[in-house]
Amino acid sequence: MTQTVLRIDASARRQGSISRQLTDSIINRVAPDAEIATRDLADGLPLINEAWVDANFTPADARTPEQRQTLALSDTLVAEVTAADIIVIGLPIYNFGVPATLKAWVDLVARAGVTFRYTEAGPEGLLTGKRAYIAVASGGTEAGSEIDFATGYVRHVLGFIGITDVHFVAADRLMLDAESSMKKANAQVETLGVAA
Structure with missing residues (x-):
């Protein structure tokens, strides 16, 4: 059975991006024959607002057409993650944290009752049985x-929505010694197992 990979690129740079380069390498290593779905966050995502929150917390069967339209992109993003066996995220570190577009993606995907639920024991992720690889560049x-x-x-x-099998490949501190950083990252890619 063919596996599906969801590729998420968070780098604002389409050319010369190390996180995109590493994402290519990871996919070629762990799932060379997979079907690839791509979500390029360089295209931008809207931030959640009051209308989105109101729509999200209105029961699905009570939403107005406008509320359903407000949630349409979020529904699409959730469907992409749900359909994927493997998620590969290109993660540049901007000012010590994630790019704003990746935070926007998280806000649109982490939805109570959809990708996680609250239980007496605490929150429980609903997107289980998936593997994630994170290509870090800094x-x-x-x-x-x-x-x-x-x-x-x-x-x-990722764990919050149920994805706990998470692996990192890091090309960090590139401004200090890019050659050594890339050598280390490429060696990490070689240790990754091919998805069954």
């Missing part, structure tokens, strides 16, 4: 360091 921030507010956030939000 100029000066060391991945996993105390000034990295991106990788921990992405791991947490």
Whole structure:
């Protein structure tokens, strides 16, 4: 059975992007024969607003046509994640955190009753059984360091919606030693297992 990969590019740069380059390498390594769906966040996403929140918290069978239209993009983004076996995210670190477009994507996808639910034991993610790979690129921030507010956030939000099998490949501190950083990242890609 052919696997489906959802590729999410969060870099604002379409040319010369290290996170896009690493995303290519990861997909070629773990799912070379998969069907690829691409969501390029460089195209931009709207921020949630009061109308979106009102529509989201209105029961589905009570939504007006306008509210359904307000949620249409969010529904599409949720469907993309739901349909994917593997999610590969190109994650540049901007000013110690995730790009604003990736945060907008999270806000549109993390929906109570749709991608997670609240239980007596706490929140429970509903998008289980998936694997995620995160291609990290940074100029000066060391991945996993105390000034990295991106990788921990992405791991947490993916787990929140049920995706707990998460693997990182990091080309970090590129401004300090790009050659060594890329060598390390490419070696990490080679250790990734091919998806069954």
